[in-house]
Amino acid sequence: MNEITVLRVSPGDEPAPAFDRVTDLPAVSAVDRGSLAAGKAVVEDHPVDCLVTAYDLPDGTGVDLARHLREHAPDAGCIVCTDTDPATVRAAAPEGFVAEFVDATAPDAAERLAALVRVTGEARCQTAYPLPETEPERCEVVDRLELEAPALRRAFDRITDLAALRVGVERATVNVLDSRTQEAVAARNVDWTTIPREETVCTYAILSEGVTVVEDTDADPRFAGDEGLDEMGIRFYAGAPITTDDGLAVGTLCVYDDEPRSLSAEGERALELLAAEAMAWIAAHAMGPGGRDATADDPEVTGP
Amino acid sequence: MSREGGFRYEFPAGLPLSGATPGTNILVSGPSPAGARRVALELLTTGSEAEATLVVSADESGRELLGRLDDPPRPLERSMLGVVDCVGSADDDRRFLAHTQPISHPGDLSAIEVELSILYEKLAARDPAGVRVGLVSLSALLAHGAFREVSRFFHMLTGRVIATDDLGVFLLDSTVEDRETVETMRHYCDGHVQVRAEEGGLELRATGLDAELETWSPVEFLVASDGWESRTSP
Numbered sequence: 001m002n003e004i005t006v007l008r009v010s011p012g013d014e015p016a017p018a019f020d021r022v023t024d025l026p027a028v029s030a031v032d033r034g035s036l037a038a039g040k041a042v043v044e045d046h047p048v049d050c051l052v053t054a055y056d057l058p059d060g061t062g063v064d065l066a067r068h069l070r071e072h073a074p075d076a077g078c079i080v081c082t083d084t085d086p087a088t089v090r091a092a093a094p095e096g097f098v099a100e101f102v103d104a105t106a107p108d109a110a111e112r113l114a115a116l117v118r119v120t121g122e123a124r125c126q127t128a129y130p131l132p133e134t135e136p137e138r139c140e141v142v143d144r145l146e147l148e149a150p151a152l153r154r155a156f157d158r159i160t161d162l163a164a165l166r167v168g169v170e171r172a173t174v175n176v177l178d179s180r181t182q183e184a185v186a187a188r189n190v191d192w193t194t195i196p197r198e199e200t201v202c203t204y205a206i207l208s209e210g211v212t213v214v215e216d217t218d219a220d221p222r223f224a225g226d227e228g229l230d231e232m233g234i235r236f237y238a239g240a241p242i243t244t245d246d247g248l249a250v251g252t253l254c255v256y257d258d259e260p261r262s263l264s265a266e267g268e269r270a271l272e273l274l275a276a277e278a279m280a281w282i283a284a285h286a287m288g289p290g291g292r293d294a295t296a297d298d299p300e301v302t303g304p
Numbered sequence: 305m306s307r308e309g310g311f312r313y314e315f316p317a318g319l320p321l322s323g324a325t326p327g328t329n330i331l332v333s334g335p336s337p338a339g340a341r342r343v344a345l346e347l348l349t350t351g352s353e354a355e356a357t358l359v360v361s362a363d364e365s366g367r368e369l370l371g372r373l374d375d376p377p378r379p380l381e382r383s384m385l386g387v388v389d390c391v392g393s394a395d396d397d398r399r400f401l402a403h404t405q406p407i408s409h410p411g412d413l414s415a416i417e418v419e420l421s422i423l424y425e426k427l428a429a430r431d432p433a434g435v436r437v438g439l440v441s442l443s444a445l446l447a448h449g450a451f452r453e454v455s456r457f458f459h460m461l462t463g464r465v466i467a468t469d470d471l472g473v474f475l476l477d478s479t480v481e482d483r484e485t486v487e488t489m490r491h492y493c494d495g496h497v498q499v500r501a502e503e504g505g506l507e508l509r510a511t512g513l514d515a516e517l518e519t520w521s522p523v524e525f526l527v528a529s530d531g532w533e534s535r536t537s538p
Contacts, residue, residue, distance in 0.1 A: 086422055100421070108425070109425075120467075125462065126463070130455075
């Protein structure tokens with residue numbers, strides 16, 4: 001089990017009593033702070049998986065801190081645990097803001113909070129997108145990938161060129177998706193590199209075994225009006241998951257257009273084959289020189 | 305809230321579904337007027353009297369929802385029933401356990417969460433054997449809020465059900481949602497119950513639950529648009 005970092009913020013030198021049981025949880029590393037400013041500093045300098053915060057802070061509110069965390073780490077969990085009048089908390093939180101709430105005066109508050117932290121941290125259940133069932137295993141494999149080798153990058157460049165040419169578009173990328181971000185490891189005629197997963201289409205593409213085609217992002221409720229996609233000029237998207245032999249999608253091969261369009265069955269097949277080729281290169285590179293398996297402890301990354 | 309060992313959320317005999325283990329989330333989709341709503345409410349309100357039920361009512365007022373459950377009368381223990389009213393009605397009729405502060409509209413996700421958690425703790429204080437948490441309907445939230453934030457809220461809600469060993473039942477009107485929306489919301493749940501109305505009555509099929517029913521199977525409800533068939537003694 002990966003360790004999760006929980007930021008606990010409450011006034012004073014000690015965490016609030018209701019926060020105590022959080023540190024009883026396995027694989028939890030707690031960071032404690034006593035103010036909004038101190039909490040913000042942690043958010044800006046350290047990865048935080050889950051925030052547990054009181055509402056009343058000396059220099060602001062826990063809702064302010066939660067909103068700050070969401071801007072820096074959209075996937076992190078936010079839990080406001082407080083004895084402040086709930087009406088005050090409601091008035092302070094914007095309508096569309098999503099965070100857990102625990103009444104610190106409830107008899108089972110500490111137990112309830114600990115249970116919510118456990119699930120929020122382990123299952124990451126405050127992401128704005130669904131996660132693959134095998135997300136923990138998938139992320140472990142991604143974390144072990146080494147994609148900096150020049151030969152590998154050249155291969156990915158060829159794959160993106162072939163994909164764009166076959167589909168008849170100008171732009172294509174090979175992407176790797178870790179637990180929070182999407183990184184373009186090869187990019188044909190695009191200038192973006194690392195993007196939060198909730199701002200991508202690929203985070204949905206890795207849920208499917210086949211090619212995901214979005215003929216018009218403006219007509220798809222998941223992406224309609226998305227400013228990020230508008231800025232990147234993405235109106236059409238087609239993505240094939242790059243998948244290990246064990247079915248773990250480590251990334252995607254994608255093509256894009258700035259106008260709505262469709263994709264033929266042959267185009268889909270081409271993307272599938274090229275995505276498989278990308279995975280073959282990754283697997284072969286993971287074997288290392290002389291046939292040594294550089295990921296011998298990881299049976300999921302196997303040769304082509 | 306750990307449940308007693310071996311505890312399961314049971315479903316009524318008229319539904320071709322076996323029970324669910326604590327921490328299960330079920331999406332119920334279908335043309336809502338034609339029966340998905342009825343199936344969802346049946347899953348939520350036919351537990352033992354030792355269980356509690358908490359429903360977020362997003363497309364009708366709490367009073368209307370209770371009226372639906374009252375006609376015909378259902379053997380609900382009112383002290384174990386709570387409703388979060390999301391349609392902005394101020395209601396002084398304290399017919400049920402606890403009435404939360406009015407929520408102006410279903411897009412106010414932060415208010416829904418605050419009131420849900422408060423009401424949950426009031427029910428939890430009664431030491432229920434289990435808690436069935438419902439959202440009627442997810443479609444109402446999607447109609448009033450941004451997709452991304454409603455998706456996050458729903459993900460969080462299903463996570464809460466897991467954390468507290470409850471049963472989650474969530475209604476989605478498939479006549480107003482497209483395939484991508486249904487598919488996205490399905491991913492957050494352990495099971496998906498699809499409901500349709502045929503000439504002979506309601507049918508459902510289910511995936512991801514203990515009794516996988518990949519073919520349409522009849523349920524025992526009458527198709528009549530008004531009233532429910534009571535399957536318990538008055």
